[in-house]
Amino acid sequence: FLSSTQLNKMNFSSSKTYFFLFFTLAIASRLILAQNCGCSSDLCCSRWGYCGTGNDYCGEGCQGGPCFSTTPTNNNNGVSVSDVVTDAFFNGIADQAASNCEGKGFYTRERFFEALQSYSNFGTVGSSDDSKREIAAFFAHVTHETGHMCYINEINGPSGDYCDETNTEYPCVSGKNYYGRGPIQLSWNFNYGPAGQSIGFDGLNDPDIVGRDGVISFKTALWYWMNNCHSLITSGQGFGPTIRAINGQIECDGGNPQTVARRIEYYTQYCQQLGVDTGDNLTC
Structure with a gap:
């Protein structure tokens, strides 16, 4: 706190300056830095990855939570996600399973759009081409991870060890397994924990809900995407960095070039369907 003497010495020029200082301090006191922006369901994730309320968090650039936008699938770039992810596009993927x-019957277009209401910036940031590339990239990874929306649960998932015991913020619960589930195959306790906090479910005690509830399942995929991949594709860094963000430790830098090639193949195919070029930096 500042003493009255100190305040006098600072010689503020107007009442507006006092108000600005007060407002800044008030906002600063409310900042909550979240790992992967794992906000609770009543808080917004700001464009900078902080949790809070008010226009600074829920207004322009809001990535998730109760954002102020009343039209979550539209933005000023003129792209409507529902016009891009048509029945033909979505079912063209799912029908191959x-x-x-x-x-x-678990992965449906209706459930995808219900989940999308919580993520107003998906597919609506940047130019119309940026939007289409993001949509193509997201569904390319979904296609690869789920086998054209065939799999909900990771094959042989329960036999894997997805507990990071060094993570004390989101400790594993005895008897619970954090293997891949859902469209992006959410994995590990350090993802289930904050995803649950942000979306509104107990990710550590009930990770299985991601495989039971189709809307929550899509929300976990969008949550992971918005926190780890969204800015990569919309900023023009390319599709390759999104591969690294999803499974780079195993696939990138020569780890598994075949799976990287398949992801790129799906992305290229969907970009062609949406009438947009792929952009640069396709691989990792």
Whole structure:
């Protein structure tokens, strides 16, 4: 706190300056830096990755939570996500899965758009080409991760160890498994924990809900995307960095060139369908 003497010495020029100082201090006191912007369901994730309320958090650039936008699938660039992700586009992916796939009837366009209401910046930032590239990139990864929306749960997932015991903020719960689930195959306790906080479910005690609830499942994919991939593709860094953000430790830098090639193939295919070029930096 500043003493009255100190304040006098600072010789503020107008009442507006006093107000600005007060407002800045008030906002600063409310800042909550979140790992991966894992905000609770009642807070907005700002463009800078902070959790809070008010226009600075829920206004322009809001990435998730109760953003002020009343039209989450539209933005000033004129792109409507629903016009891009048409029935034909979505079902063109999902229909390639076999009829006995667990994802049949789980991954639906309706559930995707219900989940999208919480992520107003998806597919609506930058130019119209940027928007289409982001949509193509997201669904390219979904296609690869789920086998054209066939799989909900990771193959042999329960046999894997996805508990990072060094992470004390989101400690593993005994008997719970944090293997890949959902469109992006959310994995690890340090992702389930903050995803649950942001979306509104207990990710550590009930990770299985990502495989039971289709809307929550899509929300986890969008949550991960908005916090780790969105700015990469919309800033023009290219598709390659999104591969690194999703599974780079295993696939990139020569780790598994075949899977990288498949992701690029899907991305290129979807860009062609949406009438946009792929941009540069496709690989990792």
